[in-house]
Amino acid sequence: MNHTESSYMYHMLGISEEVRIYGQKIEDMLRERFREFDETAEYNQLKVLNAMQENRVSEACFHYASGYGYNDMGRDTLESVYASAFHTEAALVRPQITCGTHALCVALSANLRPGDELLSPAGKPYDTLEEVIGIRPSKGSLSEYGVTYRQVDLLKDGEFDYPSIEKALNERTKLVTIQRSKGYQTRPSFSVKKIGELIAFIKERRPDVICMVDNCYGEFVERIEPSDAGADMIVGSLIKNPGGGLAPIGGYIAGKEELIENCASRLTSPGLGKEVGASLGVMQSFYQGFFLAPSVVCGALKGAVFAANIYENLGFSVVPDGRESRHDIIQAVTLGSPEGVVAFCKGIQAAAPVDSYVTPEPWAMPGYDSDVIMAAGAFVQGSSIELSADGPIKHPYAVYFQGGLTWNHAKFGILKSLQSLIDDDVLPIERLRGL
Numbered sequence: 001m002n003h004t005e006s007s008y009m010y011h012m013l014g015i016s017e018e019v020r021i022y023g024q025k026i027e028d029m030l031r032e033r034f035r036e037f038d039e040t041a042e043y044n045q046l047k048v049l050n051a052m053q054e055n056r057v058s059e060a061c062f063h064y065a066s067g068y069g070y071n072d073m074g075r076d077t078l079e080s081v082y083a084s085a086f087h088t089e090a091a092l093v094r095p096q097i098t099c100g101t102h103a104l105c106v107a108l109s110a111n112l113r114p115g116d117e118l119l120s121p122a123g124k125p126y127d128t129l130e131e132v133i134g135i136r137p138s139k140g141s142l143s144e145y146g147v148t149y150r151q152v153d154l155l156k157d158g159e160f161d162y163p164s165i166e167k168a169l170n171e172r173t174k175l176v177t178i179q180r181s182k183g184y185q186t187r188p189s190f191s192v193k194k195i196g197e198l199i200a201f202i203k204e205r206r207p208d209v210i211c212m213v214d215n216c217y218g219e220f221v222e223r224i225e226p227s228d229a230g231a232d233m234i235v236g237s238l239i240k241n242p243g244g245g246l247a248p249i250g251g252y253i254a255g256k257e258e259l260i261e262n263c264a265s266r267l268t269s270p271g272l273g274k275e276v277g278a279s280l281g282v283m284q285s286f287y288q289g290f291f292l293a294p295s296v297v298c299g300a301l302k303g304a305v306f307a308a309n310i311y312e313n314l315g316f317s318v319v320p321d322g323r324e325s326r327h328d329i330i331q332a333v334t335l336g337s338p339e340g341v342v343a344f345c346k347g348i349q350a351a352a353p354v355d356s357y358v359t360p361e362p363w364a365m366p367g368y369d370s371d372v373i374m375a376a377g378a379f380v381q382g383s384s385i386e387l388s389a390d391g392p393i394k395h396p397y398a399v400y401f402q403g404g405l406t407w408n409h410a411k412f413g414i415l416k417s418l419q420s421l422i423d424d425d426v427l428p429i430e431r432l433r434g435l
């Protein structure tokens with residue numbers, strides 16, 4: 001074996017020839033898909049670059065600001081860059097927003113008042129929002145402050161239940177929350193176009209209702225964002241897509257000026273708003289991460305489609321399937337057994353640049369009703385734009401896979417997961433020979 005061949009390196013890193021060649025065949029089938037992702041990334045790269053140039057990003061934007069952070073130019077300019085790229089009036093992009101859940105919590109609590117009603121017209125929101133809203137009782141929830149909640153579930157085919165949504169809208173409805181990504185549910189993720197249709201339906205009936213989109217995992221997957229399709233606010237985490245893998249913390253809210261002002265008052269304090277909140281030296285990573293994000297998301301999408309096709313061709317059920325269009329970076333693979341879930345996650349962990357030598361094990365995580373196994377060897381703790389996977393140890397024994405800072409690493413991680421299934425006798429190697 002020639003030491004400068006990739007096949008040699010795969011061998012060194014524990015990938016057998018059969019697995020490598022099977023992966024190569026799958027990759028060869030995906031050339032056209034990958035070209036489409038590259039074209040979207042090209043468009044989004046130019047969109048971000050244009051936003052940076054328009055707002056005259058300069059070296060001074062990366063300077064360290066401390067204390068109150070008055071006149072923190074790096075922070076203020078970055079917020080203008082986000083607003084330009086997402087075509088909104090304003091944005092709040094801060095390291096003081098600790099995560100995606102916090103960003104969503106700020107956006108909701110800043111714009112709802114006692115007596116108002118929050119409506120989710122697309123079924124149950126992300127797990128961590130249950131306690132924010134008070135679906136599961138929790139200290140400080142919206143429910144404790146007298147904000148009520150109403151939910152309209154999706155129809156069996158995953159479509160919006162328009163007649164029920166119409167009925168659920170009432171004079172107290174103040175804000176509608178729509179989650180773009182399926183998260184860890186089995187419904188499909190929504191395209192921006194589809195979200196736009198839902199928003200148009202709501203606005204026709206109640207033009208004054210605020211439409212917010214939980215944009216987590218969706219940024220830069222398409223050429224447009226929900227803010228281009230009528231959303232008043234979009235919200236996300238910087239340790240997912242828009243941080244490009246470089247942001248060490250943070251969240252963003254982008255939208256109408258007045259709503260963002262409300263968010264700033266809630267995040268810092270009434271009267272202080274956007275004026276305080278020092279950026280403490282993280283600005284370069286925020287800018288650079290946002291600049292890289294279209295490419296990083298492209299790599300993650302290639303990984304997701306590669307995983308879908310690798311496992312679909314072996315007879316596993318995958319969501320989305322190998323050919324569907326993509327609206328987020330999450331790939332679900334149903335392995336059908338606890339051993340399968342564990343072996344898959346062990347493979348992802350063993351592929352990591354950090355903590356590759358540890359073996360993940362299922363444990364009883366707070367907030368979940370079964371043991372969960374998580375694989376992550378990330379530079380930033382919990383970062384799920386980096387190669388990661390997790391699976392609840394319960395029927396139907398599915399894992400949720402996402403991320404990869406580069407396509408090459410995502411590919412390697414998926415091959416490693418497959419190798420692990422074979423090495424642990426979950427999958428007979430003969431199955432690879434069917435292709």
Ligand SMILES: *Cc1c(COP(=O)(O)O)cnc(C)c1O
Pocket residue numbers: 099100101102126128179180181182183214216217237
């Ligand atoms: C990840 C995620 C969240 C919460 O973000 P955290 O950073 O984990 O708090 C909310 N909604 C969706 C759809 C997500 O994917």
